[in-house]
Amino acid sequence: MATIIEMQGLTKCYGKLTAVAGLDLAVEAGAGFGFVGPNGAGKTTTMRILATLLRPTAGEAWVAGHSVVKERRDVRRAIGYMPDFFGVYGDMKVWEYLDFFAACYGIDAETRCRLVDDLLELVDLSHRREDYVDALSRGMKQRLCLGRALAHDPQVLILDEPASGLDPRARIEIRELLRELQSMGKTIFVSSHILSEIEEVCTHIGIVEAGQLVATGTLEEMRRRIQTQRLVRVGLVGRIAEAQAWLAGRTDVVAVEPVVGNGEGDLQINFAGDDEALARLLADLAGAGFQVLMFHEDTGDLEDVFMRLTKGIVS
Amino acid sequence: MGAGMRACWRSFLRDCADCFNPCNPRHPIVRLELQRIRRKRWWPGRRLFLFYPVLLGAALGCGLVAALGELAGGLPGDWDLLDPVGSQVAALVAGVPSVCLVNVLAWLLAFILPWMAPALTAPAIARERELGTLDLLRVTLLSERSIVLGKLGACLLRLWPGLLTLALLAPFQLVWVAGAGLTTVSDPMALLEAHELNLEWSWMGLLAASSLIGLVRPWGDLAFHAAIGLFASAVARSSGVAVAAAYAVAIAARMFLWLGRTLFSTMGTLLWFDTSLSNSVTGLPGLGLGIPVLLSAGTLLVDVIGAAVLIWAATWWLKRT
Numbered sequence: 001m002a003t004i005i006e007m008q009g010l011t012k013c014y015g016k017l018t019a020v021a022g023l024d025l026a027v028e029a030g031a032g033f034g035f036v037g038p039n040g041a042g043k044t045t046t047m048r049i050l051a052t053l054l055r056p057t058a059g060e061a062w063v064a065g066h067s068v069v070k071e072r073r074d075v076r077r078a079i080g081y082m083p084d085f086f087g088v089y090g091d092m093k094v095w096e097y098l099d100f101f102a103a104c105y106g107i108d109a110e111t112r113c114r115l116v117d118d119l120l121e122l123v124d125l126s127h128r129r130e131d132y133v134d135a136l137s138r139g140m141k142q143r144l145c146l147g148r149a150l151a152h153d154p155q156v157l158i159l160d161e162p163a164s165g166l167d168p169r170a171r172i173e174i175r176e177l178l179r180e181l182q183s184m185g186k187t188i189f190v191s192s193h194i195l196s197e198i199e200e201v202c203t204h205i206g207i208v209e210a211g212q213l214v215a216t217g218t219l220e221e222m223r224r225r226i227q228t229q230r231l232v233r234v235g236l237v238g239r240i241a242e243a244q245a246w247l248a249g250r251t252d253v254v255a256v257e258p259v260v261g262n263g264e265g266d267l268q269i270n271f272a273g274d275d276e277a278l279a280r281l282l283a284d285l286a287g288a289g290f291q292v293l294m295f296h297e298d299t300g301d302l303e304d305v306f307m308r309l310t311k312g313i314v315s
Numbered sequence: 316m317g318a319g320m321r322a323c324w325r326s327f328l329r330d331c332a333d334c335f336n337p338c339n340p341r342h343p344i345v346r347l348e349l350q351r352i353r354r355k356r357w358w359p360g361r362r363l364f365l366f367y368p369v370l371l372g373a374a375l376g377c378g379l380v381a382a383l384g385e386l387a388g389g390l391p392g393d394w395d396l397l398d399p400v401g402s403q404v405a406a407l408v409a410g411v412p413s414v415c416l417v418n419v420l421a422w423l424l425a426f427i428l429p430w431m432a433p434a435l436t437a438p439a440i441a442r443e444r445e446l447g448t449l450d451l452l453r454v455t456l457l458s459e460r461s462i463v464l465g466k467l468g469a470c471l472l473r474l475w476p477g478l479l480t481l482a483l484l485a486p487f488q489l490v491w492v493a494g495a496g497l498t499t500v501s502d503p504m505a506l507l508e509a510h511e512l513n514l515e516w517s518w519m520g521l522l523a524a525s526s527l528i529g530l531v532r533p534w535g536d537l538a539f540h541a542a543i544g545l546f547a548s549a550v551a552r553s554s555g556v557a558v559a560a561a562y563a564v565a566i567a568a569r570m571f572l573w574l575g576r577t578l579f580s581t582m583g584t585l586l587w588f589d590t591s592l593s594n595s596v597t598g599l600p601g602l603g604l605g606i607p608v609l610l611s612a613g614t615l616l617v618d619v620i621g622a623a624v625l626i627w628a629a630t631w632w633l634k635r636t
Binding site: 052054086092096103 | 445447452457
């Protein structure tokens with residue numbers, strides 16, 4: 001597949017602070033690329049550079065074959081950008097808002113009429129057509145902003161934290177919308193620290209920290225990276241301290257610690273071994289007279305990949 | 316001129332046409348402002364086309380009566396054409412007392428409108444930045460220059476009742492200049508002296524030039540002040556700072572210009588000319604009036620060039636980041 005977003009040694013410094021330090025990245029056309037990292041990792045800066053809103057201090061980036069420094073107009077034609085914090089003109093009606101931005105993309109008045117209806121249908125806001133933008137909920141505003149970014153039918157969508165500050169329902173709606181757009185063949189470059197959302201929309205993941213790419217690959221590759229050690233959660237009826245000591249004595253258990261917070265009273269085991277060894281552990285545990293309520297493996301979701309890959313650099 | 320340069324100019328002119336056509340602006344930012352105005356207040360729109368000929372016709376009618384009045388005052392030829400009494404009578408008949416009102420109103424507007432402009436333009440871009448809507452605008456296909464010009468157009472649109480009145484008063488002011496203006500603006504004795512020296516036509520030419528420049532100058536001031544506001548808006552982080560800075564700069568610029576003019580006219584009069592014609596030092600009597608005309612034209616030039624430079628600078632600043 002063709003590369004649609006490419007960065008080479010992309011660097012951005014604000015005075016002494018280096019927000020993005022030599023990022024090299026390529027995204028294939030049609031991919032859903034999740035750009036993951038903690039706050040302040042340089043995600044927004046990178047996206048703003050891609051959206052031609054910032055000039056890189058060094059390095060280059062290309063979107064759809066156009067340089068973000070030299071061919072800004074061509075890049076702008078190819079991308080739909082949604083920033084993490086955005087305002088809306090509250091005194092406009094929903095359809096006027098979309099009509100305004102479509103006009104900014106140079107779309108003529110007759111086409112705009114039809115386009116606005118199509119866009120409203122796509123982002124599921126047809127029933128709010130005549131309402132003022134101010135009257136919309138945050139989730140609806142987010143969808144409206146996404147509709148705005150789609151006005152000129154861009155190949156690439158650059159979405160900066162599209163689900164931040166949304167309730168679960170609104171988040172799911174955005175996710176469904178992104179999936180739909182993906183099926184329409186659009187490349188989606190989405191940043192987030194909400195990993196569950198990324199997981200379902202993305203085909204590829206790049207983890208960034210302190211302005212550097214820590215890891216990148218397909219979703220499966222990223223999962224496999226952490227499968228050498230498994231996290232197992234054990235729930236017991238009483239005798240927790242005893243069980244902890246018993247477990248710590250085993251050779252295939254790397255570490256045992258009580259779960260803090262949600263699920264207090266459970267034990268979390270860092271287990272090194274295959275499925276057979278894990279089954280044996282459960283049998284032995286029951287054989288030793290412990291009353292096992294729960295025994296399940298946390299199938300390393302992205303949250304863990306994220307935590308493990310970023311922990312080292314911070315400390 | 317290369318093809319690229321020509322294309323650049325063409326796009327600039329198209330932007331201007333889109334932004335500053337008051338009847339049917341095509342620029343999205345200006346249209347947005349128009350929508351807001353329409354929602355709240357009355358907007359003449361294409362009815363402008365009807366209004367204007369009517370008022371212009373009235374003005375020209377007055378002019379015609381004035382001219383006839385002058386003819387009635389004496390036959391053309393020598394001195395009679397310029398008979399102050401005749402033209403005054405004509406102005407009285409033609410311009411009617413409204414002429415006085417027109418002038419007072421025009422003067423007021425010419426002063427107030429340029430000073431209102433920074434208050435409107437200074438928050439224009441800074442406010443969008445505060446709200447977080449500027450980035451959304453910048454990623455569209457609108458160029459930075461187009462955004463700046465659009466904002467200028469939108470702000471001027473908000474002043475439309477004042478600007479429209481000022482524009483419509485201009486023909487009436489011309490009548491004023493043609494009639495009573497000749498005798499009241501300047502010293503009637505000067506006209507007499509000029510006539511004796513056979514310089515009445517150059518004297519009148521200068522007077523007409525100064526009046527015409529006077530008609531255009533409010534627009535120059537307006538453009539200059541609006542551009543100061545736009546530049547402050549492009550640079551400042553908050554709209555409050557932008558407004559304060561814009562007024563500070565506008566007042567400083569005005570004072571500077573006024574100081575320069577005073578200095579130049581004093582020096583100029585002392586060195587080269589004498590406003591009183593008979594005491595001419597240089598043997599160029601009548602041209603004493605040339606200095607104020609020159610200074611007026613100079614101020615206009617500074618206004619226009621300043622406005623162009625500032626608008627360019629605002630565009631550059633937006634592009635830079």
